[in-house]
Amino acid sequence: MKVNVTVNGVPYxxxxxxxxxxxxxxxxxxxxxxxxxxxxTSSCGxxxxxxxxERAVKSCSMFAVQADGHQVQTVEGLANGGTLHPLQQGxxxxxxxQCGYCTPGMLMTSVALLKRNPNPSExxxxxxxxxxxxxxxxxxxxVKAVQQASAAMGVQA
Amino acid sequence: MSDEKxxxxxxxxxxxxxxxxxxxxxxxxVDDIRLPGMLYLSLVRSPYPHAEIKSIDIGDAMKVxxxxxxxxxxxxxxxxxxxxxTFHGYDKQMVLAIGKxxxxxxxxxxxxxxxxxxxxxxxxxxxxxxxPLPVVADPFTSKTDxxxxxxxxxxxxxxxxxxxxxxKDKTATALASSPKKIKERIWFQRCHPAPLEPCGCxxxxxxxxxxxxxxxxxxxxxxxxxxxxxxxxxxxxxxxVSPDIGGGFGNKVPVYPGYxxxxxxxxxxxRPVKWIETRTxxxxxxxxxxxxxxxxxxxxxxxxxxxxLHVATTADHGAFDAAADPTKYPAGMFGVVTGSYDFxxxxxxxxxxxxxxxxxxxxxxxxxxVTEASYAIERAMDILADELGxxxxxxxxxxxxxxxKFPYPSALGFTYDSGDYEKTLGVALDKIGYQxxxxxxxxxxxxGELMGIGFSTFTEVVGAGPSKHFDILGIKMFDSAEIxxxxxGAGIVRTGTKSQGQGHETTWAQIVGEELGLDPQxxxxxxxxxxxxxxxxGTYASRSTPVAGGAIALAxxxxxxxxxxxxxxxxxxxxDDVEWKDYKFQVKGVPAKSVTMxxxxxxxxxxxxxxxxxxxxxxxYDPPNMTFPSGAYVAVVDIDRETGEVKVRRFLAxxxxxxxxNPLVVExxxxxxxxxxxxxxxxxxxxxxxxxxxxxxNFTDYLLPTSLExxxxxxxxxxxxxxxxxxxxxxxxxxxxxxxxxxxxNAVVDALSPxxxxxxxxxxxxxxxxxxxxAAQVVTT
Numbered sequence: 001m002k003v004n005v006t007v008n009g010v011p012y013x014x015x016x017x018x019x020x021x022x023x024x025x026x027x028x029x030x031x032x033x034x035x036x037x038x039x040x041t042s043s044c045g046x047x048x049x050x051x052x053x054e055r056a057v058k059s060c061s062m063f064a065v066q067a068d069g070h071q072v073q074t075v076e077g078l079a080n081g082g083t084l085h086p087l088q089q090g091x092x093x094x095x096x097x098q099c100g101y102c103t104p105g106m107l108m109t110s111v112a113l114l115k116r117n118p119n120p121s122e123x124x125x126x127x128x129x130x131x132x133x134x135x136x137x138x139x140x141x142x143v144k145a146v147q148q149a150s151a152a153m154g155v156q157a
Numbered sequence: 158m159s160d161e162k163x164x165x166x167x168x169x170x171x172x173x174x175x176x177x178x179x180x181x182x183x184x185x186x187v188d189d190i191r192l193p194g195m196l197y198l199s200l201v202r203s204p205y206p207h208a209e210i211k212s213i214d215i216g217d218a219m220k221v222x223x224x225x226x227x228x229x230x231x232x233x234x235x236x237x238x239x240x241x242x243t244f245h246g247y248d249k250q251m252v253l254a255i256g257k258x259x260x261x262x263x264x265x266x267x268x269x270x271x272x273x274x275x276x277x278x279x280x281x282x283x284x285x286x287x288x289p290l291p292v293v294a295d296p297f298t299s300k301t302d303x304x305x306x307x308x309x310x311x312x313x314x315x316x317x318x319x320x321x322x323x324x325k326d327k328t329a330t331a332l333a334s335s336p337k338k339i340k341e342r343i344w345f346q347r348c349h350p351a352p353l354e355p356c357g358c359x360x361x362x363x364x365x366x367x368x369x370x371x372x373x374x375x376x377x378x379x380x381x382x383x384x385x386x387x388x389x390x391x392x393x394x395x396x397x398v399s400p401d402i403g404g405g406f407g408n409k410v411p412v413y414p415g416y417x418x419x420x421x422x423x424x425x426x427x428r429p430v431k432w433i434e435t436r437t438x439x440x441x442x443x444x445x446x447x448x449x450x451x452x453x454x455x456x457x458x459x460x461x462x463x464x465x466l467h468v469a470t471t472a473d474h475g476a477f478d479a480a481a482d483p484t485k486y487p488a489g490m491f492g493v494v495t496g497s498y499d500f501x502x503x504x505x506x507x508x509x510x511x512x513x514x515x516x517x518x519x520x521x522x523x524x525x526x527v528t529e530a531s532y533a534i535e536r537a538m539d540i541l542a543d544e545l546g547x548x549x550x551x552x553x554x555x556x557x558x559x560x561x562k563f564p565y566p567s568a569l570g571f572t573y574d575s576g577d578y579e580k581t582l583g584v585a586l587d588k589i590g591y592q593x594x595x596x597x598x599x600x601x602x603x604x605g606e607l608m609g610i611g612f613s614t615f616t617e618v619v620g621a622g623p624s625k626h627f628d629i630l631g632i633k634m635f636d637s638a639e640i641x642x643x644x645x646g647a648g649i650v651r652t653g654t655k656s657q658g659q660g661h662e663t664t665w666a667q668i669v670g671e672e673l674g675l676d677p678q679x680x681x682x683x684x685x686x687x688x689x690x691x692x693x694x695g696t697y698a699s700r701s702t703p704v705a706g707g708a709i710a711l712a713x714x715x716x717x718x719x720x721x722x723x724x725x726x727x728x729x730x731x732x733d734d735v736e737w738k739d740y741k742f743q744v745k746g747v748p749a750k751s752v753t754m755x756x757x758x759x760x761x762x763x764x765x766x767x768x769x770x771x772x773x774x775x776x777x778y779d780p781p782n783m784t785f786p787s788g789a790y791v792a793v794v795d796i797d798r799e800t801g802e803v804k805v806r807r808f809l810a811x812x813x814x815x816x817x818x819n820p821l822v823v824e825x826x827x828x829x830x831x832x833x834x835x836x837x838x839x840x841x842x843x844x845x846x847x848x849x850x851x852x853x854x855n856f857t858d859y860l861l862p863t864s865l866e867x868x869x870x871x872x873x874x875x876x877x878x879x880x881x882x883x884x885x886x887x888x889x890x891x892x893x894x895x896x897x898x899x900x901x902x903n904a905v906v907d908a909l910s911p912x913x914x915x916x917x918x919x920x921x922x923x924x925x926x927x928x929x930x931x932a933a934q935v936v937t938t
Binding site: 017019020024027028032033034035036037038039040041043044046074075076078079084088091092093095097098099100101102103104107125126127129130131132133134135136137138139140141142143 | 175
């Protein structure tokens, strides 16, 4: 089947099997390997992308054909050229990542979280990230990273 | 230039150099690799834990669109590749089942296809006719030898090995004459490291017939040698690359059947092959950990002075003994089971058995079997405190190996390098406010509320290790570093280790920066490529900093010695008149006359006089001893009497890992390790039912903590450098995972102790705690 998905502002028209998951479409058909697959049961959140600028979705729980005609933002679309997004900067400053495998999903979930709630409390953040597993950091520095980004984005706005 | 500030970058909280690529989604993991013409491999796995294979029909599978080839165990056997040696050399493992299957999800056939989907479809279409056999699902049944699981072995028994250390008679005598004694069976449940990136590989034979093997390996050089030995491919024709690794925790040390199948497929079909395991395959077939049933006995005087320790362990190794332990240590470093305590006598023994479960027994975020040992002694110390009616912290303090006893020869044969256990515990007690907590607990107990305080004052043994003791497949467990300094004072360091998130690209640069007075931002770190990195044994068992970290410091000092000759020429004095001080070379007694390493680096390529051009060195470091990180952890929990829910109100970790290279990275490692310890204490378990069915095959059944459950961590430190390590560092990545499970369990049992609960096995699920409360209430009412 033919699908047309706009990823990070770039239209991708591809022929896919109907069973192709959005995660594999992004990774293998668009070559955007920043979106990771960690569990196959939509438990880990490594594959989270932002759909239509507002919703965080696990791209392993959506078919590529369902994204036809939609806008997808992946981790590759987060930085503005040489300038990191405040969330990326926050994760770097606060040591919010170690192996880096969960990081793209954490970042994209946080993008949608801050969109919904620009000034989240610690428990808001912990609740907002509960669909994303991390085996390295123990989450504490990830929470700090989102808080830093929230403050920085508040200042920007 | 000479007035540049000294670098002094050791101990600085440098932000990690590797992070930008991960933050931008530009990390490079194995599954990101796509080669032209690449095929996908999917494995057919057994639904039965123990069954004879009557036949395998690949006819339907070959008809599936996109399927290119199917291979079975018989094909591999014919090629001499039916079995794979396990790392310590005691056993071998079937690559694909031959004749029978021995555990559920065992690899039975390999299907190669044009796409990921076609490979999975092909695997579904392979018809295997099984005749089920009786199942041995626990080591105690296995012990009876009524069913022999491994007729392929010479010895017709399920018993794999008996290992023991210590003085058996002295311990028995001391125990028999001890006025106070405790004995408890403590089980460390089977669990799985479950890094978020599953295991996988891409295999390709290039135009020169050379194997290009990209793989999630914590030990790429060992893989190269093992592959050469198993396949007969000359070692120079094998290139192993470990790209970015999405967490390892010991899961990515062994060589797995999928890797061998991918290589065989690539060779046979002549196209690159990718194999990436699914999460279910990860949890059911690659590298489980623990599964030690430990009978722990401690003797003490009535005043609480320890007299003897005896531990007898029954180990469940699954269908093959694939525990990646050093050759001479089938039970790893389990001899550290005396912990931080000065036992005059001790004896530890381990008996391992085959069962119809997945093989493994890997070191999950710990030095080999150290978590099991640490948990056993720290749990048993609390049971003893309960028996003696003593405060658990006081009993520990009373029996610590005293600071003036280091280097301390333990009753089980280790020489502890350094420690100040009393100081570390003191910091913990102060910071947690122990006296206030005790008062609060007494008040709550009077009201019938369940509040617990749990300690763990552990000692770990890491950094395998001295070549006289440790090897894998005969290869001594040294590690290595190679440093090149470029003309402009930038440089590159390569090591035989491989970061899986530990931050080597930053911390290794800091060591070089410290030793050479150069900017670590311009010291590139490269690991994981066997063509360029010097031979090393890899990253696991907290050995990177103790072993490779030592190699880096000593290689840097060799660079400095060479640089000194150039500096002498530049300063126009004899070499003996030049000293390295304040991160530069200066003429002895004339600080104003100096040159920086950056200046010397340029001269090493432009103005070397009689000296050999260039500025580089390598060092293969064989550590004289292991290192012994320690810590004092305190958990405070509240338990809901009605629901059994445990809330970890506070957790304080005071770690002593010797010299700290980067406090930011150390703290991150501690947070992560504590979270894994928390997970093991409360959630993670790979359970099998009595018929050998794995009940925890994905993340909806194998529970990992999210940001919601995970407690907030408090950390502090004491610093007791290792006297024998070149920079005094001991390693830290695993301490929190080794030390914390006992603190959690001790806190929960302490909370339940007014109900008469003395011990509970992990994981302490809400259900298990609720049942313990209920059982106690039924008895008491």
